Amino acid sequence: MTGSEQDPIEVPSTLVNTLVKAEQWVVMTGSGISAESGVPTFRDAQTGLWAQYNPQQLATQEAFKNNPHVVWQWYQWRRELIRNTSPNPAHRALVELQRLRPNLILVTQNVDGLHQRAGSTNVIEFHGNIHRNKCSHCQKPGPESEAAQPPDCAQCGELLRPNVVWFGESIPRVALQAAAQAIETCDVFFSVGTSSLVYPAAALAETALTRQAVVVEINLNPTPLSSRADFALQGFAGQWLPAITDLVRAG
Ligand code: OAD
Numbered sequence: 001m002t003g004s005e006q007d008p009i010e011v012p013s014t015l016v017n018t019l020v021k022a023e024q025w026v027v028m029t030g031s032g033i034s035a036e037s038g039v040p041t042f043r044d045a046q047t048g049l050w051a052q053y054n055p056q057q058l059a060t061q062e063a064f065k066n067n068p069h070v071v072w073q074w075y076q077w078r079r080e081l082i083r084n085t086s087p088n089p090a091h092r093a094l095v096e097l098q099r100l101r102p103n104l105i106l107v108t109q110n111v112d113g114l115h116q117r118a119g120s121t122n123v124i125e126f127h128g129n130i131h132r133n134k135c136s137h138c139q140k141p142g143p144e145s146e147a148a149q150p151p152d153c154a155q156c157g158e159l160l161r162p163n164v165v166w167f168g169e170s171i172p173r174v175a176l177q178a179a180a181q182a183i184e185t186c187d188v189f190f191s192v193g194t195s196s197l198v199y200p201a202a203a204l205a206e207t208a209l210t211r212q213a214v215v216v217e218i219n220l221n222p223t224p225l226s227s228r229a230d231f232a233l234q235g236f237a238g239q240w241l242p243a244i245t246d247l248v249r250a251g
Contacts, residue, residue, distance in 0.1 A: 006239050015231050016247045018214050022187040025104040026179075027094060028204055029237075032193020032219060034114050036088040036238040039081065043195065050074060059166045064136060068159050072150040075162045079130055087118035090192070093241035095119040100248055105182040107175075109194060109201050111164045124175050124182075126201055128164035136161040171200060183207045192218045193237045196225040205229075 031041040042055055053074065057063060064071045095118050098104045106123050108115055111130040115123045133142040133151075137158035145151050150159040165171060183189065189208035196202045196217075205225050208215050217229040218240045226232040233240050 006236055009233075009235055009239055009243055011233075011240070011243055011247055012231060015214075015216065019188060019244065019248055020251050022214070023101065023103055024182075024186045025097070025101050025188050025190070026182045026186040026204075026208070026213075027097075027104060027106050027190040027192060028179075028194065028201065029094075029106070029108045029110060029115070029192045030194025030201075031110055032195075033090045033108075033237045034085070034088075034110055034112050035193065036090060036236060037085040037114060039085055039110075039112055039114070041193075050077060056167060059164070060168060061136075061166055062168075064159075064161055064166075068136075068150050068161075072161070073148070075130065076146070076148070082112045082114075082130065085112075085114070087114045088238050090237035090241045091115055091118035091120070093245040096245050097241075097248065100245070105178075105186075107179045107182070107201075107204065109198070111162075124178050126165070126171055126175050126179065128162070128172070130162055130164055132163035133160040134163040135159075176200070179204055180207070183211065183213070186211075186213045188214045188216065190216045190218065191225055191229070192241070194219070194223070196223040 035041050058071055058074050091114050094106060098120055106115060106120050107126055108123055109126050111127050113129055113131055131144060133145060135142055135153035135156060135158055138153060138156040140153065140155045142153055142160040150161060153160055183204055186208060189205060191205045196205060205215055209228055215229045216231045217225050218233045218237050220235065
């Protein structure tokens with residue numbers, strides 16, 4: 001189902017007034033923004049072959065060490081699924097918002113690369129990118145691969161793995177610093193399609209609240225952030241973001 005098939009929405013006029021004036025925007029996105037493209041959210045039940053596996057148990061160093069083949073296969077399946085999807089109206093609205101507000105900084109927890117495919121630039125990838133690989137030992141980047149088994153690293157001979165952040169791993173330092181710096185000066189912070197459960201990503205909204213930026217959440221369901229956000233807009237990202245973009249453009 002897409003946002004356009006949903007009930008009409010109305011952006012609160014107080015929010016519109018704020019957004020029209022706001023120069024420094026930070027938008028943090030989570031897997032909900034790609035749900036309308038057909039990419040299952042992280043916590044959604046996996047389908048078919050993978051229904052028996054819990055993503056939180058596959059996306060770990062431990063899982064890869066114990067069973068690299070299964071973890072690699074799961075990523076190959078997700079890579080293929082993502083390659084067959086396209087950016088949706090929410091991704092495209094953010095491209096237009098970035099054109100209208102060139103200072104807008106986009107931070108994504110998503111590893112699917114759909115923001116970049118839509119045309120967003122300077123995307124801060126908080127959790128890496130599923131299409132890239134790196135060595136599980138020496139960490140050097142490796143080539144993309146469609147192989148059924150994890151290939152060997154050309155540098156050290158150990159196995160390549162997807163270049164994503166797994167549970168228990170640190171956020172890439174450059175991404176963390178760039179996001180923290182953006183929050184320091186933002187007027188408005190959007191949290192879109194994320195459950196606000198996974199730290200340190202969820203802490204970005206908390207910093208924005210502490211800094212008294214206007215915090216706007218867009219989500220189908222309430223989250224731990226909803227009651228503290230200045231505006232909690234319930235519904236589809238593919239419906240709210242285009243509506244907001246139109247109003248900012250109309251100014
Ligand atoms: P989750 O799967 O935890 O949450 C997705 C959120 O999107 C939920 O709150 C849904 O209500 C909301 N949602 C679903 N469809 C939506 C739509 N069309 N419009 C608006 N909201 C919608 O995904 P994330 O919060 O992204 O981390 O998860 C964060 C991180 O946890 C992921 O990056 C991943 C995962 O564990 C790592 O891999 C380290």
